[in-house]
Amino acid sequence: MTESAKPAPRWGMVVDLDRCTGCQACTTACQIENNVAPSSAETADKGRSIRWMDQLPYMEGEYPNVKMRLLPRPCMHCDHPPCIKVCPVGATTKGADGIVAQIYSRCIGCRYCTTACPYTVRYFNWYEPTWPDDLAQTLNPDVFVRPRGIVEKCTLCHHRLQNAKDKAAAERRDLAPGEYSPACADICPTQAIAFGDLDDPHGEVFSQSRSPRVFRLLEDLGTEPKVFYLREGE
Amino acid sequence: MSPKNRSKSLRPSTKTPKSTSDSVKLGRRDLFWMVPTAAAVPALLSSCSRPDPLPPHWASGPKLPSKAGKETWVSSVCGGCPGGCGLRARIVEGRIVGVAGNPLHPINRGALCPLGVSAPHVVYHPDRIRGPLVRRGGELKAATWDEALAEVSGRMKDLRSRNLAHTVALVDGNRGLAREVAAAFLAAFGSPNHIHGRPWNDSVPGEALKTLQGVTLPAAYDLENARYIMAFGSGWLEGSSSPVATARAYALARRGRKTDRAHVVHFEARLSVSAAHADEWVPLMPGTEGVLALGLMHMILREGLEDRDFIDRWGNGFEFLRAIVLRDYHPDAVSERTGVPTATIIRLARQFASKRPAVALGDEHNGPGAQTVEARMAIHALNALVGSVNAPGGVLSPPQVPTDPLPTTETDDTGKKGLAMAPVGGGRSDGVTELLAWQEGGGSYPVNLLLAYGSDPMGVLGGGERVRTALRRVPFLVSFSSFLDDTAKQADVVLPDHTYLEKWQDDPSFTTRGFPVLGIRQPILKPRFDTRHSAEVLAELARGVGGPTAAALPWKDFKEVLQTSVKGVHRSARGSLFDVVEAEPWVETMERSGWRASNLGSFDEFWAGLVARGGWWDPIYDFGERTRALRTPSGRFEFGPLAKAVEKAFPGAGTGTERGAPSAPSGFPLRLHLYPLLAAFGDSSAPLPWVQDVLGREMELQWGLWVELAPPDARTLGVTTGAKVQVESAEGTVEARAKVYEGARPGVASMPLGPGGAAGEVCKRAMLQQASALAAISRTRNAMDGAVWGDTWVRIRKA
Structure with a gap:
């Protein structure tokens, strides 16, 4: 691999809310890609459904001047992630490529990180993951199932990066732009989710993340999220 | 079909999941039995780019399979709904372990909706019927x-x-x-x-379209090229017959052009997902969409903003309609019936007629819905009024696949x-x-x-x-x-x-x-x-x-039979096999210059290409071919049938001259508004738990039936969000949870709806059936096709 010659990419995402229709294909694609066990009425009632990519509704105003904004919300993969600071066992790390990862084998399930994360992207496995009957046949062999008692979160489909890197290495070349993208970005009907290296000046996310429409969630906390949003309108 | 003992827990095993037919139960030390390749272990265990050494107490775990199974991708077409999206299934060791959109398929270009993503679950669903x-x-x-x-x-x-x-x-x-x-x-x-x-x-055109245009095939709505989109009634982004295609066109209308971002106006009783994405949401009384369309028409006609060129050349019976609309549908009267302010009607009518191409969407576009055929005709006539019939950015009549x-x-x-x-x-x-x-x-x-x-x-x-x-x-x-x-x-x-x-x-x-x-x-x-x-x-x-x-x-x-039938497509020597996006402008350019090349090859090559790429298409639309779009006996757009319907009475909303809002029958004070949820509106009839988990996410009340109430109505009833209530109509009673919703029109109770699904033992989707069971199914001929529920009023009490 010749990767060492270049700085590691800074993987980031830009969500264009003017394209998004709120269909939640990203949520479902993520759950299925990452072997998230199906939720149930009881689980959902208790707010324990696991959605690495969730859709957050924001309501403003009073009838009839009401606005609803639907925000697809993955892990922000912050440059300064609060979750890392609170983990007592070092189960949460940030790699050179900026991806905030969860090391399942280290996690002791204390849930400090779920509390520390201002974006509530971290999910505790309250239950043993179960798939009714033959549905277990559809499990993605690239991602394993997390057991009860540990915390999990969006990995930016890290297994896809690993596979893409392996392929590039086998073919003795660099990872090409667009070769790796997470399931949510791939599936989006409106191409509202752009993904790539935030530092690559030729890439789509580079210019989009500098758009005048751009904002980030809870920017004043200084977490430096790597997920950008483009607001609706002209 | 015994559903019992389906969720047997599974002992940790050394096998890959291909042999696990039941639920998966794992301990921490079993974490890596699912890992297919030794190379992927560091990545999977840590999900970060730096390999983390395995903790010593994990080393005694089961032996990993030496290599991943053979992986293949096969093209097919999703059957979750009539959208017709192309998909590619990922097959590992004989199992479908995921699907992706077919990037070559022109309808979805690699994208899928939640139902499409769930395609493998339909195949492996525990509630399937296993034999006759x-x-x-x-x-x-x-x-x-x-x-x-x-x-x-x-x-x-x-x-x-x-x-x-x-x-x-x-x-x-x-x-x-x-x-x-x-x-x-x-x-x-x-x-x-x-x-x-x-x-x-x-597969059949709606009755309104059939009456006004005489067509035998459904219409396409060129939203992608529209500059002004006006939607009446239920959610066009959630409930259309091809949700991914509609969403793609929406995104292109919004951001696909350098300038000219399309303006979207939405009329509906509640702030739906579609309404939330509009530039302007105008709440109206359900069932008055047709009257509103006629009110808008009144203003357009009064100010002379209609497309005279289209009407003179291709319209029939227009003067008759014009006289009635100008006589009976003054914005003040329409405002009283619909609840839309007069000033809004006037403003939006001017906008609709001046920012062209403009397109009006009703249930004729969406498919399922409660609008009467007269209301659908009134909405569709708006398209003719601004020349958006068989024109870019308007309502098109696609040719038949040959x-x-x-x-x-x-x-x-x-x-x-x-x-x-x-x-x-x-x-x-x-x-x-x-x-x-x-x-x-x-x-x-x-x-x-x-x-x-x-x-x-x-x-x-x-x-x-x-x-x-x-x-x-x-x-x-x-x-x-x-x-x-x-x-x-x-x-x-x-x-x-x-x-x-x-x-x-x-x-x-x-x-x-x-x-x-x-x-x-x-x-x-x-x-x-x-x-x-x-x-x-x-x-x-x-x-x-x-x-x-x-x-x-x-x-x-x-x-x-299929192979024999597609020989016609091959013989037509038109169009091409599915190709990358970039090929599209080429085909169009060649067509325009009068040089059409067939890349279809011999039939065997054609068939092999069809199967490998997922299909065939013809990226040409001939706007000059009017006879396809206007197939009435006169060869014109018939305003007459609408005029006749409007003249005698306007079903679903009283006569045009009648004053005041539609009134409630005694004892049932709230108008029921049933609306589609995107992913629920499929017809694979398999209840899919992952899909269920995203239904109504914006209402934050998943996995059960809910009824939305405006805050004043909720106060009168003394209910708060989450309270169990009984919703009662003349047709029946269902139990639901109340949702006090700021985006609900007072006087209207809204509930989500879908076609009945199999309420299997494993994954129940009873909510949708219950909601639709409430609806008064229209007993008249006015409601047709999807319009199987009509004007329904309900009362609500605390359970």
């Missing part, structure tokens, strides 16, 4: 195919011998060749009753007698609503045998008690469903079909720009259970009946 079922002693019992087929064909033969062939009806949820097979079957057998069995206008039709069938005297009988619903293929009216006493003869072919008529009709009672009057009910849906539960014989990823099928459709598309559905894997292709089953039934019916369907393998 026959009702014995009141219960559905497993039977062999020979027994089940003999049971059905015997009865059909008997009816035919008694000159009652016409009393066999077939409700059809298929399109393309499978539909043609059914038509040929009925034509030879001798029954005129081929009933459209889907809530969408995906497949070869099946050979014409011969029948005998018995068959001819049957065909001469009056069909159910008087010849209007208005879908299952007509069947219900027929069954409830409107018919001149009883239906003795009903074939639910790729359709769940009870579910489409809402699955309520009234529907069950009416269809129970059919002495013999046959379902072809893969799941125990509403109809299958009542059926006398179930002849289960493969799921859509297990069979060959054509999927003719079109893009939003009106380009004809032929998707090819191919089996991703061998049928998992003892199921059979429904078209092949019809052929077998035909052989059982014998005579001309058997002669009409002489083949055994549907794939052969």
Whole structure:
């Protein structure tokens, strides 16, 4: 691999809310890609459904001047992630490529990180993951199932990066732009989710993340999220 | 179909999940038994780029498989809804472990909706019917195919011998060749009753479109090129017949052009997902969409903003309509009925007429909905008024995919007698609503045998008690469903079909720009259970009946029929196999310069390409070919039928001159508004838990039925969000949770809806059935196709 010659990419995402229709294909694609066990009425009632990519509704105003904004919300993969600071066992790390990862084998399930994360992207496995009957046949062999008692979160489909890197290495070349993208970005009907290296000046996310429409969630906390949003309108 | 003990826990094993047929239960130390490659271990354990050494106490874990199974990707077409999206299934060790959108498919270009992503779950669903079922002693019992087929064909033969062939009806949820097979079957057998069995206008045009334009195929809405989109009624982003295509067109209209971001206005009783994405949401009283359209029309006409060129050249009966609209639909009167302020009506009418191309969307676009055919006509007439018929950014009439039709069938005297009988619903293929009216006493003869072919008529009709009672009057009910849906539960014989990823099928459709598309559905894997292709089953039934019916369907393998049929496409030498996006402008340029090249090759090459790439399309829309879009006897757009409807009365909203808002019947103070949820509105009828988890996420009340109430109404009732309430209509009562919603119009109770699904033991989706059971199904002819529920009023009390 010749990767060492270049700085590691800074993987980031830009969500264009003017394209998004709120269909939640990203949520479902993520759950299925990452072997998230199906939720149930009881689980959902208790707010324990696991959605690495969730859709957050924001309501403003009073009838009839009401606005609803639907925000697809993955892990922000912050440059300064609060979750890392609170983990007592070092189960949460940030790699050179900026991806905030969860090391399942280290996690002791204390849930400090779920509390520390201002974006509530971290999910505790309250239950043993179960798939009714033959549905277990559809499990993605690239991602394993997390057991009860540990915390999990969006990995930016890290297994896809690993596979893409392996392929590039086998073919003795660099990872090409667009070769790796997470399931949510791939599936989006409106191409509202752009993904790539935030530092690559030729890439789509580079210019989009500098758009005048751009904002980030809870920017004043200084977490430096790597997920950008483009607001609706002209 | 015993659902018991399905969720057996699984001992940690050293095997890969291919052999795990039950639930997965893992301990921490079993974490890596699922990992397919040793190389991927560091990545998977840490999900970060720096490999983390395995902790020593993990090293004793089970031995990993040495390498991943062989991985292949196969193209097919999603069958979750009529959208017709192309997908590619990922197959590892004989299992479908995921799907992605087919990037070459022009309808979805690599994207999918939540239903599409869930396609593998349909195949491996625990609630699937595993073989033919026959009702014995009141219960559905497993039977062999020979027994089940003999049971059905015997009865059909008997009816035919008694000159009652016409009393066999077939409700059809298929399109393309499978539909043609059914038509040929009925034509030879001798029954005129081929009933459209889907809530969408995906294979037949809506009645409004048929009346005004005389077309025989559904319309495409060129949203991508529209500059102004005005939507009436329910959610066009959630409930359209091709949600991914609609979403893609929406995104292109918003951000696909350098300038000119499309402006979207949405009229609906509640702030739906579609309304939330509009630039302006205007709440209105449900059921008054048609009146509002006429009010807008009044302003456009009064100010002379209509497209005179289009109306003079292609309109018919316009002056008649104009006189009535100007007389009766003054914005003040319309405002009183609809609840939309007069100033808003005036402003939006001016905008709609001046920012062209503008397009008006009603249930004629969405498919399922409560709008009457008159309301749909009024909305569609707005498109003609601004010249958005057969014009870029407007309503297009896609050409038919040039497949070869099946050979014409011969029948005998018995068959001819049957065909001469009056069909159910008087010849209007208005879908299952007509069947219900027929069954409830409107018919001149009883239906003795009903074939639910790729359709769940009870579910489409809402699955309520009234529907069950009416269809129970059919002495013999046959379902072809893969799941125990509403109809299958009542059926006398179930002849289960493969799921859509297990069979060959054509999927003719079109893009939003009106380009004809032929998707090819191919089996991703061998049928998992003892199921059979429904078209092949019809052929077998035909052989059982014998005579001309058997002669009409002489083949055994549907794939052969499919191959023969697509020869027509090859012969047409038009269009191309699915190709990358960049190829599209090339084809158009070549077409414009009058040089058309066929890249289709020999038929064998063409077939191989079809199967590998997923299908064929023709990215040309000829706007000059007016005869395709205007097929009325006059060859013009007929304003007359709308004028006549408006003149006498306006169904669903009183007469035009009547004042005041639609009033509530005594005792039922709230108007019920049923609306679609995107992913719920599929017709695979499999209840999918992952899909259930995202339904109504914006309401934050998933996994159960809810009823939305405006804060003042909730205060009057003394209920808060989450409170259990009983919603009662003249048709029935259901229990739901209250949701106090700021985006709800006071005086309206809104509930989510979908066609009835199989409420299996494992994954219940009862909420949708319950909501639709409340609706008063329209007893009039006004409601047609998808419009199976009408004007319903409810009262709510605390449970």
